[in-house]
Amino acid sequence: MMESSESLFDLEQDELPFAEVLVPLPLEQYFTYRVPRQFTDLAQVGCRVLVPFGRQKVQTGIVIQRHSKNPSVYEAKAIMDVLEERPSINAHQLSLFSWIANYYLCTEGEVLQAALPSGLKIHSEINVQLHPYYDADKEPEYPLTAHEQLLLDHLQQHDFIPFSEISKLIPLKDPSALVRSLVKKEAILLFEKLKDKFSPKTVRKISLHPDYQQKEKLQALFAQLESKGNSQKQVEVLLLLLQLQSLDNDDIGLAKAVHKSELINKGASASALKTLVKNGILHDFQETIARFQFRGETKSLPPLSKEQEQAKEAIITALSEKEVCLLQGVTGSGKTEIYMHLIEETIYNGHQALLLVPEIALTTQIVSRLQQVFGDKLGVYHSRFSDNERVEVWQKVQNDALQVVVGVRSSVFLPFENLGLVIVDEEHESSYKQFDPSPRYHARDVAVVLAHLHQAKTLVASATPSLESFYLAQEGKWGYVLLEKRFADAQMPDILLADMKKAKKRREMVQDFTPELLTQLRYVVEQKEQAILFQNRRGYAPFLQCDICAHVPRCKNCDVSLTYHQFSEEVRCHYCGYKEPVPASCEACGNSQLITVGLGTEKIEEEVVQLFPATKVQRMDLDTTRSKHSYQEIIDDFSQQKTQILIGTQMVTKGLDFDQVTLVGVLDADGLLRFPDFRASERSFQTLTQVSGRAGRKEKKGVVIIQTRDVQHPILQMVIHYQWREFYQYELNERRLFRFPPFVRLITITLRHRDKSSVKQAASQLARHLRSNLGENRVSEAHEPLISRIKNRFLMEITVKFERTGFNVQQGKAFIKQSGKSLMENKNFTGLEILYDVDPY
DNA sequence: AGCACGCCGACT
DNA sequence: GTCGGCGTGCTC
Numbered sequence: 052m053m054e055s056s057e058s059l060f061d062l063e064q065d066e067l068p069f070a071e072v073l074v075p076l077p078l079e080q081y082f083t084y085r086v087p088r089q090f091t092d093l094a095q096v097g098c099r100v101l102v103p104f105g106r107q108k109v110q111t112g113i114v115i116q117r118h119s120k121n122p123s124v125y126e127a128k129a130i131m132d133v134l135e136e137r138p139s140i141n142a143h144q145l146s147l148f149s150w151i152a153n154y155y156l157c158t159e160g161e162v163l164q165a166a167l168p169s170g171l172k173i174h175s176e177i178n179v180q181l182h183p184y185y186d187a188d189k190e191p192e193y194p195l196t197a198h199e200q201l202l203l204d205h206l207q208q209h210d211f212i213p214f215s216e217i218s219k220l221i222p223l224k225d226p227s228a229l230v231r232s233l234v235k236k237e238a239i240l241l242f243e244k245l246k247d248k249f250s251p252k253t254v255r256k257i258s259l260h261p262d263y264q265q266k267e268k269l270q271a272l273f274a275q276l277e278s279k280g281n282s283q284k285q286v287e288v289l290l291l292l293l294q295l296q297s298l299d300n301d302d303i304g305l306a307k308a309v310h311k312s313e314l315i316n317k318g319a320s321a322s323a324l325k326t327l328v329k330n331g332i333l334h335d336f337q338e339t340i341a342r343f344q345f346r347g348e349t350k351s352l353p354p355l356s357k358e359q360e361q362a363k364e365a366i367i368t369a370l371s372e373k374e375v376c377l378l379q380g381v382t383g384s385g386k387t388e389i390y391m392h393l394i395e396e397t398i399y400n401g402h403q404a405l406l407l408v409p410e411i412a413l414t415t416q417i418v419s420r421l422q423q424v425f426g427d428k429l430g431v432y433h434s435r436f437s438d439n440e441r442v443e444v445w446q447k448v449q450n451d452a453l454q455v456v457v458g459v460r461s462s463v464f465l466p467f468e469n470l471g472l473v474i475v476d477e478e479h480e481s482s483y484k485q486f487d488p489s490p491r492y493h494a495r496d497v498a499v500v501l502a503h504l505h506q507a508k509t510l511v512a513s514a515t516p517s518l519e520s521f522y523l524a525q526e527g528k529w530g531y532v533l534l535e536k537r538f539a540d541a542q543m544p545d546i547l548l549a550d551m552k553k554a555k556k557r558r559e560m561v562q563d564f565t566p567e568l569l570t571q572l573r574y575v576v577e578q579k580e581q582a583i584l585f586q587n588r589r590g591y592a593p594f595l596q597c598d599i600c601a602h603v604p605r606c607k608n609c610d611v612s613l614t615y616h617q618f619s620e621e622v623r624c625h626y627c628g629y630k631e632p633v634p635a636s637c638e639a640c641g642n643s644q645l646i647t648v649g650l651g652t653e654k655i656e657e658e659v660v661q662l663f664p665a666t667k668v669q670r671m672d673l674d675t676t677r678s679k680h681s682y683q684e685i686i687d688d689f690s691q692q693k694t695q696i697l698i699g700t701q702m703v704t705k706g707l708d709f710d711q712v713t714l715v716g717v718l719d720a721d722g723l724l725r726f727p728d729f730r731a732s733e734r735s736f737q738t739l740t741q742v743s744g745r746a747g748r749k750e751k752k753g754v755v756i757i758q759t760r761d762v763q764h765p766i767l768q769m770v771i772h773y774q775w776r777e778f779y780q781y782e783l784n785e786r787r788l789f790r791f792p793p794f795v796r797l798i799t800i801t802l803r804h805r806d807k808s809s810v811k812q813a814a815s816q817l818a819r820h821l822r823s824n825l826g827e828n829r830v831s832e833a834h835e836p837l838i839s840r841i842k843n844r845f846l847m848e849i850t851v852k853f854e855r856t857g858f859n860v861q862q863g864k865a866f867i868k869q870s871g872k873s874l875m876e877n878k879n880f881t882g883l884e885i886l887y888d889v890d891p892y
Numbered sequence: 893a894g895c896a897c898g899c900c901g902a903c904t
Numbered sequence: 905g906t907c908g909g910c911g912t913g914c915t916c
Contacts (some may be wrong), residue, residue, distance in 0.1 A: 075893090076893050076894085077893065078893085104894095105894070105895065105896090106894095106895060106896065108894070108895075160893090164893085225895095227895075227896075231896090
């Protein structure tokens with residue numbers, strides 16, 4: 052626009068010879084690099100660059116800023132390479148990274164680490180090779196240790212070995228000392244190799260050389276070959292090629308290429324083919340293809356029912372005024388069709404759409420249903436995909452080659468250029484909150500921010516919304532649309548409570564079954580219908596206990612009891628993975644009578660098999676779905692009615708549509724309700740309502756039986772009477788009263804240390820500091836968490852509650868982070884780790 | 893997060 | 905006396 056001032060600017064700033072670079076590591080700062088002249092134009096903000104980092108490492112980083120300020124205290128190293136002409140990370144993404152780092156109290160490097168598919172994160176790998184002057188036959192100048200000899204022997208057989216593989220070869224925890232020693236002895240050399248992980252998928256194709264792509268030329272060629280007499284095979288190859296080109300009667304099709312593998316499979320002689328290529332008659336080349344190719348016809352959008360149409364219009368109206376809308380639609384009300392219509396409109400307006408789904412939902416029907424409508428425009432982003440596949444989706448989103456993405460929580464990081472709509476399906480699902488590696492972000496909340504950056508809209512949907520979302524809708528901050536009618540007039544199931552206390556007293560329990568549930572189950576089996584049994588606990592029993600002294604076997608590394616797994620004949624720790632064979636006797640008193648306490652899916656399976664020996668039963672939990680396809684297989688078997696009773700944890704509650712399920716049994720609702728955290732009621736209500744929704748679809752009304760010792764429990768009463776409005780009001784009151792979300796913002800600070808007294812001391816010091824500066828009503832005392840030791844490190848916790856209004860949350864968070872930082876610098880607490888969990892789940 | 897350096901116990 | 909474990913500090 053203002054040319055003169057721009058050129059002046061260019062002159063003064065000239066080449067901006069330095070760059071601030073973000074590396075995908077948990078480090079607070081950017082690093083300053085020199086931009087060599089040849090990269091002046093190329094190294095734009097957002098580009099991936101290769102930089103030397105640390106002693107002898109190469110890292111991928113992102114250019115955050117260009118400037119001309121030469122750092123004075125150190126000499127900046129130079130950027131080695133710029134990996135792309137167009138930035139991988141756009142401006143919206145950079146803003147999003149920074150927002151996440153601030154909000155969730157983590158570093159931008161951690162966000163980058165989570166955001167980039169590892170195929171776009173090149174780093175160097177150190178490799179070891181023999182020194183060219185090293186002679187194995189000669190007596191070595193310096194004596195070699197056994198381990199050194201082992202490595203050298205390996206290198207006689209192999210050209211080189213990656214540094215990281217050495218510890219697999221030699222029983223050493225850290226092979227770096229050994230490698231250094233061998234380098235000094237001039238027996239080996241180190242070299243770095245970059246791992247560029249992404250490789251596009253290619254296919255070999257064969258076509259006629261342009262010279263022969265005319266009928267006359269081709270006829271001449273055939274005549275020539277046939278006259279030779281020894282070229283029959285070549286003629287056959289050519290005829291096959293023409294056949295596969297499936298020519299109409301013109302020359303144009305002659306240029307068409309066919310897959311080389313197809314030619315060979317259909318019987319073309321490989322050697323004849325080779326000869327034809329050699330003689331320049333055929334052209335053999337590689338073509339890059341997409342890994343995902345949708346084959347088959349796309350269908351038009353499914354029509355909406357009157358109610359769906361109304362809901363859709365209501366959503367559009369709400370979103371014209373507000374940025375976010377909550378859609379509360381009961382299970383089976385047909386939310387997916389509404390999504391499709393909204394997505395279609397978004398695409399039509401030239402924008403991209405993102406549909407977030409919980410991890411588990413991606414393997415099921417929703418993808419194929421969307422694919423039938425959106426075909427090639429749809430991308431799927433899933434953690435079970437290979438890296439190459441994820442990079443491909445990333446690049447297609449960037450190039451606007453995909454207009455719709457259905458994906459798990461990490462798809463909020465994709466490089467959308469012009470997002471118009473984000474839909475968060477099953478928004479109450481806790482799997483949207485990442486925990487294990489930081490950033491501990493909630494994909495629903497990040498999605499709202501992402502949409503805001505694009506000036507796009509967010510639709511947040513669930514049959515059982517989170518209290519947070521419901522509250523925002525109720526307060527009018529978000530729009531709200533209710534869809535109460537089930538699709539195709541399916542009826543809601545009858546939900547009944549079965550009193551376990553009474554049944555126990557009367558000695559009517561058959562193992563873990565009340566007479567009510569057992570009767571229904573018998574009926575279902577006889578009628579050849581299907582049933583789902585839900586118990587939110589995997590394994591056989593939560594723990595073992597000595598019948599005499601009541602001792603409970605516990606984990607060696609963690610402060611938890613070990614769960615008994617009958618199938619594998621082990622006891623296991625669900626926190627660190629520690630396992631040992633089932634103890635034959637009590638380690639405390641020597642008694643050999645150990646009894647199982649509590650109820651897991653394995654035990655239910657055993658009981659059901661005993662009770663219904665002729666019935667096909669399948670168990671679905673973490674233990675039976677470990678391998679890649681087993682989840683899908685179990686689902687398929689059940690939906691094709693090869694299995695009649697499905698027993699499982701959480702997993703069975705998640706969006707599966709089965710028409711023939713007429714009974715859902717909840718074995719122990721008390722286990723859900725007893726959970727000791729502020730979300731126990733919410734989670735119980737959601738889980739029980741969701742699992743009930745699996746019963747009875749289309750033509751047949753279903754029955755749900757919930758076993759409990761407390762039939763009067765208010766939550767259960769609200770579940771069975773479908774009093775969801777009452778539930779939300781009840782629970783909001785509780786939350787307001789006890790100061791929990793959504794009325795306050797919660798932050799959990801966890802301190803971790805090998806030494807128990809150190810962590811206790813550090814925690815109380817931090818708590819004291821925060822309490823006196825932020826207020827005692829906002830910061831709890833330091834306390835031991837429920838599980839006070841995991842993987843041999845002791846834990847302490849501080850809970851922070853910031854009110855939503857009238858308090859500067861951002862400042863409060865910054866103060867917490869600063870306080871934590873200075874505590875870590877305290878020499879008394881070396882080795883201390885502090886973890887922050889903002890909006891914990 | 894890696895990776896190097898430096899300090900300390902348990903083996904030849 | 906060294907080897908190998910582990911704690912500590914740094915990366916432009």
